[in-house]
Amino acid sequence: MTISNPSLATRRIVRRTRGSGHGPITRLMSPSDLGQIVKPFVFLDLFDAKGAGLRAMGDMPIHPHSGLATVTVLTEGRLRYDAPEAGSGTIGYGGVEWLRAGGGVWHGKEMSAEDVPRIQGFQLWLALSAELENGVPVSRYIEAKDMVQSGPAHVIVGNHEGVQSPVPAPQGINYLLVTLRAGERWTYLPPASNTVAWLALAKGALDAGAQVDAGEMVIFENGQAAIALQASGKEDAVFVLGSAVPHPYPLHLGYYSVHTSAQALEIGERRIAELGRKLQDAGDRRTASGTIPVFR
Secondary structure, eight states: OOOOOTTOOBOOEEEEEOOEEETTEEEEEOTTTTHHHHTTEEEEEEEEEOTHHHHHHHTOOOEEEBSEEEEEEEEESOEEEEETTTEEEEEOBTOEEEEEOTTOEEESOSEEEOSOSOEEEEEEEEEOOTTTTTSOOEEEEEOGGGSOEETTEEEEESEETTEEOSSOOOTTEEEEEEEEOTTOEEEEOOOTTOOEEEEEEEESEEESSSEEETTOEEEEOSSSOBEEEEEOSSSOEEEEEEEEOOOOSOOEEOSSBEESSHHHHHHHHHHHHHHHHHHHHHOOOOOTTSOOOOBO
16 A cells, blocks of 8 residues: 555554574574563564574574464575475465464474575464464475465455455455565554554565664554554665464463463473474485475
8 A cells, every 4th residue: 555645544563683693593583572562472583594594594403393373575686495285385575384383283394495695584373372383284395486466465364355365364464565666665554452552674665654774673562553664775675574362371481482372382382392302213204395284
């Protein structure tokens, strides 16, 4: 949507962060900090790797999750997936890996970098409801050609301006991947119930009522007003934007788990420990392309 009414009420930025860096990964949000403010969005990594950084990302260990969903999108580069239930293919800009861990999975090597000079993107965690947090895991790889778009926004999760994402995510959550050309203006009008909103900028610069620079995450004031943006630098602005109905549950945290109660956390962690033992017994599960499928 293009700004047409200069008197349109818009949301102010109330928090911002550049996170903390760990090699090619910058942790912008964790469940113990900003995730408490914008839940169900509880974790966000910006990864940006080239050269040795690409090798470092490839060396990351397999690890478990329960009680949450992970959403991985790319702003540059391509990742290859190869899984028995999904076949093989490529995730690039506009595509997504969706993994609803639910009652427990082990993952971390289900995609590998193609022969590209740089990989950049975001991994997001979503806290799940009590009904889903220990449910059956769901994994989807959806290539860009099978995703949907409204204006400059790729609808990764949810429904924007009547355009529904094919990702089987819970209702009440929108997550968009957006590129604005230099100087381009765009206004996001969230559903009225989506009072939580934030964005994180991978490239370029944005005017969001205040300057937002590449590598920053900003949180908007709660409310129902629009979010007015303009790409204010000399290059395109590439970012993710999330809005949602507030998550009504407290966050009960394990090292790799997020649940709604201590009891649900205990169930989830017991399940991933059991899966870990089965994973060891399963032996080498590496595919011909070098990936290791999600274990559930």
